[in-house]
Amino acid sequence: MKRDLEYYLNLPYKIEIEPIPEEDGGGFVARLPELGRYAIVGDGETIEEAIQSLNEIKEIMLKEWLEEGVSIPEPEEEQSIEEFSGKFVIRIPKYLHCNLSIQAKRNGVSLNQFIAALLSEGLERHRHVSIFKEVLTEIKKIKRHIFEVKNKMDTRLTMDIVSISQMDQVEEHEYSKAA
Template identity: 30%
Template sequence: MNIKHYTYRVTWSPEDNEHLGLCAEFPSLSWLAKTPESALRGIGKVVAEVVADMQASGEPIPEAMAEKHYSGEFRVRIPPQLHRNLALTAAEQGVSLNRLASAKLAA
């Protein structure tokens, strides 16, 4: 496990008037800073500290999203009427429901 493989992001926080560093694998953690570089360094430090604490206490550590295997399949529950409408749209377009849903998600 390498914390540098985690998914980090820096965005602007208008509420705080600062850059906000985030880590997708630890959604409850963040770091505010005046510059994007400082926000990235800050969230990296916080993640490192949290991971060290988790290791010391024997807690499971989240796997980096970049290292996970994705099958390309997931299930979504939708209301029956929406299912019917999507199936009808797919039939009218001459495509499978899977292809229609994939295209809609990609849009």
């Protein structure tokens, strides 16, 4: 299947909607977290307006990314929690098993509870690091875009200055002929 703009526009990306606090102007913000939490964002007074804004920005950004050859992630398949039993087997070195058991006893919990807490903390930390990396990537994209815009503006300004200088020279030449 051809992966063109229409293809990506019709993919079922998850939309994240959050209210904007009244002290920040109120309304709603809509995001596509699978494309980068801050990469494509829309806002509006109502949820519908936020989604409409999001879809407009989504089309603009996807078109730009396709033109630039940027790799566009596709939506992840959702897994139902019913697919999981809550149990899995993991093989670890004996010394690690021993250390985990000692720490669980010191904390007054079972080994299972202790490991579940460690996994939960580690997963949350991993999620925060992932979000940080996404934000950093977005900042780098914005920085690159600002640099590109600045270069274009500098080029245009230089061209304008050269044009004005040339026009002044032509006017001076014509004025000196007329005098």
